[in-house]
Amino acid sequence: MNQWQIGNVKISRVIEMEVTGGSRFILPQATREEIVKIPWLTPHFADSEGNLIMSVHALVVETPDRKMIIDTCIGNDKQRNIPNWTNLQLPFLEDLGKAGYDRMEIDTVMCTHLHVDHVGWNTMLVDDQWIPTFPNARYLMGKKEYEYWDSADEDELNGGLMDDSVRPVFNAGLVDLVEMNHQICEEVYLEPTTGHTPGHVSVHIESEGEEALITGDCIHHPCQIEKMDWASSADYDQEASTATRHAVMEKYADKDILIIGTHFATPTAGHLKSKGDGYWLDVGK
Ligand SMILES: [Zn+2]
Numbered sequence: 709m710n711q712w713q714i715g716n717v718k719i720s721r722v723i724e725m726e727v728t729g730g731s732r733f734i735l736p737q738a739t740r741e742e743i744v745k746i747p748w749l750t751p752h753f754a755d756s757e758g759n760l761i762m763s764v765h766a767l768v769v770e771t772p773d774r775k776m777i778i779d780t781c782i783g784n785d786k787q788r789n790i791p792n793w794t795n796l797q798l799p800f801l802e803d804l805g806k807a808g809y810d811r812m813e814i815d816t817v818m819c820t821h822l823h824v825d826h827v828g829w830n831t832m833l834v835d836d837q838w839i840p841t842f843p844n845a846r847y848l849m850g851k852k853e854y855e856y857w858d859s860a861d862e863d864e865l866n867g868g869l870m871d872d873s874v875r876p877v878f879n880a881g882l883v884d885l886v887e888m889n890h891q892i893c894e895e896v897y898l899e900p901t902t903g904h905t906p907g908h909v910s911v912h913i914e915s916e917g918e919e920a921l922i923t924g925d926c927i928h929h930p931c932q933i934e935k936m937d938w939a940s941s942a943d944y945d946q947e948a949s950t951a952t953r954h955a956v957m958e959k960y961a962d963k964d965i966l967i968i969g970t971h972f973a974t975p976t977a978g979h980l981k982s983k984g985d986g987y988w989l990d991v992g993k
Pocket of ligand 1: 826
């Protein structure tokens with residue numbers, strides 16, 4: 709588990725899975741030959757043969773008066789089209805407990821976007837029913853994001869998720885649909901980073917003069933920090949996602965803001981630095 713302190717806010721990473729080599733289908737330009745040409749990716753984000761390392765994890769953001777979870781991974785018992793993501797039986801809730809949090813005390817759930825690897829633990833299967841995993845939380849979802857997926861055709865990135873991970877919490881009266889620049893609490897606000905999906909947001913944390921940004925999937929893998937034009941095949945609008953990556957680098961490179969990647973492998977966070985006409989992620993070790 710990684711943990712970071714941003715002023716009065718503690719951020720803890722709860723890993724559902726971390727894998728090597730399984731992500732090229734999502735970043736088709738990130739071939740082994742291209743990845744080995746980016747030496748700073750090794751050893752944390754790629755192995756010496758150019759295989760990408762990626763993670764699916766949740767981030768618990770604890771402020772002086774809130775305990776929130778940002779993105780809820782793939783979840784157990786979900787039937788998905790992606791072979792390694794279907795019918796999982798992983799100890800995610802136990803690991804959440806080891807990080808110091810009981811599901812009953814989470815008061816806010818925020819989904820950066822509605823793809824299957826960001827909403828899974830919204831619900832859990834009990835007696836053949838999908839029930840809210842965090843019954844004492846408000847579940848925040850982008851209004852634009854929700855409205856898009858509510859009427860979209862199903863594909864491999866959203867197949868089944870509305871029925872098993874979104875509508876059950878909606879029907880339980882736990883969802884608040886929010887704007888893309890919503891202020892969640894004093895220390896935490898949303899920042900629109902669209903392109904990956906129509907209503908995609910990142911999560912900005914600011915406390916006691918310190919800052920962090922939880923990316924969501926506007927950057928899937930750190931290789932896209934150097935290769936900003938490598939869009940993901942999962943992006944809804946590749947031109948818009950590329951423009952968003954350029955904007956994020958311009959805004960945050962060489963600034964004192966910790967960038968915490970939603971799919972970045974251990975150590976998961978670092979600072980954006982410029983080099984020549986591009987950028988890289990400095991993880992400080
Ligand atoms: Zn994702």
